[in-house]
Amino acid sequence: xxxxxxxxxxxxxxxxxxxxxxxxxxxxxxxxxxxxxxxxxxxxxxxxxxxxxxxxxxxxxxxxxxxxxxxxxxxxxxxxxxxxxxxxxxxxxxxxxxxxxxxxxxxxxxxxxxxx
Amino acid sequence: xxxxxxxxxxxxxxxxxxxxxxxxxxxxxxxxxxxxxxxxxxxxxxxxxxxxxxxxxxxxxxxxxxxxxxxxxxxxxxxxxxxxxxxxxxxxxxxxxxxxxxxxxxxxxxxxx
Numbered sequence: 001x002x003x004x005x006x007x008x009x010x011x012x013x014x015x016x017x018x019x020x021x022x023x024x025x026x027x028x029x030x031x032x033x034x035x036x037x038x039x040x041x042x043x044x045x046x047x048x049x050x051x052x053x054x055x056x057x058x059x060x061x062x063x064x065x066x067x068x069x070x071x072x073x074x075x076x077x078x079x080x081x082x083x084x085x086x087x088x089x090x091x092x093x094x095x096x097x098x099x100x101x102x103x104x105x106x107x108x109x110x111x112x113x114x115x116x
Numbered sequence: 117x118x119x120x121x122x123x124x125x126x127x128x129x130x131x132x133x134x135x136x137x138x139x140x141x142x143x144x145x146x147x148x149x150x151x152x153x154x155x156x157x158x159x160x161x162x163x164x165x166x167x168x169x170x171x172x173x174x175x176x177x178x179x180x181x182x183x184x185x186x187x188x189x190x191x192x193x194x195x196x197x198x199x200x201x202x203x204x205x206x207x208x209x210x211x212x213x214x215x216x217x218x219x220x221x222x223x224x225x226x227x228x229x
Binding site: 046107 | 152158
């Protein structure tokens with residue numbers, strides 16, 4: 001079946017640095033990808049909708065300049081957490097909509113970010 | 117706004133026991149409803165869905181019926197297996213192609229042999 005892969009699965013970075021998380025659709029083209037954040041024992045919170053070739057659409061309350069999203073190709077979206085702070089430590093999950101499979105949404109494995 | 121409330125976990129059952137995970141929702145309009153499952157170390161996978169009232173979604177022995185009158189979409193399975201151990205998420209998507217899924221907090225299920 002369709003696969004969405006995230007990398008890295010775990011990353012530790014220092015406060016003030018930036019870290020990039022990649023989301024790839026391995027066997028289909030995804031014009032739309034989504035980025036979620038999940039706190040322990042909490043729901044997945046949609047951060048932004050990433051559209052290939054255009055700017056991402058951010059949800060209310062999500063800082064655009066802090067969470068940079070790039071969707072430069074039909075198989076890759078990246079989330080860059082800039083000037084990372086310990087409060088940014090979280091589980092980040094991406095998903096991709098497969099337009100040729102009934103618009104089914106496929107999820108990545110998630111990426112654990114720890115900011116120290 | 118739109119929201120999903122599902123029963124708090126964790127849930128621990130013995131093999132072949134009956135499973136129910138409750139899910140209720142609040143939404144404007146008529147949403148589509150989903151259950152996703154996340155096995156250890158893997159991404160979320162769509163388990164089943166229902167797009168209108170009284171629809172029943174089913175897959176791998178799991179079932180859920182879209183109940184508009186009680187705004188519920190409870191997940192059930194008659195006889196669970198150890199391999200069903202995972203985290204289960206209830207979610208909704210409002211109609212009209214908003215492409216936004218709203219998730220519940222997830223319920224961790226552990227099935228013991």
